[in-house]
Amino acid sequence: MGPVSANLPVIDLASPDIAAATKSVRQGLMDYGFLYVINHGIDEATLKSVYAESKKFFEQPMEEKMKHEKHSTHRGYIPPETEGFEADSGGKGDLLECFHIGSSESKARAVNVWPSAERLPSWKETMESYYDCAMATSKKILSLIALSLDLDAEFFQPDRPETILRIIHYSGHARESKYGSDKGANPHTDVGMLTLLSTDGTPGLQICRDKDARPQLWEDVHHIDGALVVNIGDLLERWTNNVYRSTLHRVLLVGKERYSVAFFVWPSPDTMVTCIESCRSEENPPRYPPIRTDEFLEQILASAIYKY
Numbered sequence: 058m059g060p061v062s063a064n065l066p067v068i069d070l071a072s073p074d075i076a077a078a079t080k081s082v083r084q085g086l087m088d089y090g091f092l093y094v095i096n097h098g099i100d101e102a103t104l105k106s107v108y109a110e111s112k113k114f115f116e117q118p119m120e121e122k123m124k125h126e127k128h129s130t131h132r133g134y135i136p137p138e139t140e141g142f143e144a145d146s147g148g149k150g151d152l153l154e155c156f157h158i159g160s161s162e163s164k165a166r167a168v169n170v171w172p173s174a175e176r177l178p179s180w181k182e183t184m185e186s187y188y189d190c191a192m193a194t195s196k197k198i199l200s201l202i203a204l205s206l207d208l209d210a211e212f213f214q215p216d217r218p219e220t221i222l223r224i225i226h227y228s229g230h231a232r233e234s235k236y237g238s239d240k241g242a243n244p245h246t247d248v249g250m251l252t253l254l255s256t257d258g259t260p261g262l263q264i265c266r267d268k269d270a271r272p273q274l275w276e277d278v279h280h281i282d283g284a285l286v287v288n289i290g291d292l293l294e295r296w297t298n299n300v301y302r303s304t305l306h307r308v309l310l311v312g313k314e315r316y317s318v319a320f321f322v323w324p325s326p327d328t329m330v331t332c333i334e335s336c337r338s339e340e341n342p343p344r345y346p347p348i349r350t351d352e353f354l355e356q357i358l359a360s361a362i363y364k365y
């Protein structure tokens with residue numbers, strides 16, 4: 058059997074038919090935990106400059122990139138094969154390299170690190186501008202998700218969101234691996250509330266809807282021009298009492314370089330995550346006790362393969 062394609066719903070964020078959009082969001086998050094969004098408000102020129110700047114950073118010599126290596130507050134450059142170790146992958150980390158930028162109003166007061174302004178004069182401005190666009194788009198999606206759960210549209214709007222903008226580069230070839238890694242990104246779920254993903258169109262992203270099935274069935278998430286991919290993380294899965302799914306995904310290498318940009322949104326750290334009313338019933342009683350967002354993230358990050 059050849060590769061299977063995931064048939065994710067496409068949500069038009071500019072559609073006046075909110076009821077229809079809400080219904081598709083619900084179906085997509087129940088079936089896949091993944092969606093496409095179109096008319097998302099991030100224009101092509103913005104994305105183009107993000108990719109151009111991303112390329113400029115990753116093209117630099119390793120020695121230059123390592124000057125910005127990620128520090129204890131998770132901001133900065135992460136070289137290949139340092140993260141994403143799967144429990145059973147025998148020490149094979151992700152082949153991707155990436156750069157993390159966080160929110161400036163973060164609880165931890167973590168400071169961002171930036172490439173040298175002399176070498177890359179437009180880098181910071183370009184990424185900050187994308188950050189703002191991605192946040193505005195994420196807020197629109199969070200409204201639809203809230204409506205899809207019979208909640209007030211504002212329910213998930215974080216007042217002090219914790220976010221990571223992750224600029225990613227895949228070299229495309231496993232032969233560059235030092236430790237025998239063979240995946241761009243090992244199978245994982247995202248930990249937070251919402252992920253907004255843009256790619257340069259190069260394939261490789263796959264999802265597995267039933268992580269316990271053997272053999273696992275991996276479905277390709279194809280690129281759609283003009284669309285962004287959205288998925289939810291473990292925190293929203295818990296909040297919805299497992300009604301919405303935080304789906305396992307990975308990135309295979311396809312023999313060609315690949316660039317992508319992921320934007321991870323978490324609620325404010327003091328937000329209580331308590332089973333949403335419309336997600337509980339006699340047949341589906343609450344599975345988890347209430348927990349504060351920061352406590353949940355602390356617990357889950359201890360076991361997750363990604364530490365952000």
Ligand SMILES: O=C(O)CCC(=O)C(=O)O
Nearest residue numbers: 225242256262308317319
């Ligand atoms: O690069 C991609 O397409 C996905 C990246 C991803 O899943 C992640 O960074 O969590």
Ligand SMILES: [Fe+2]
Nearest residue numbers: 245246247306
């Ligand atoms: Fe992910």
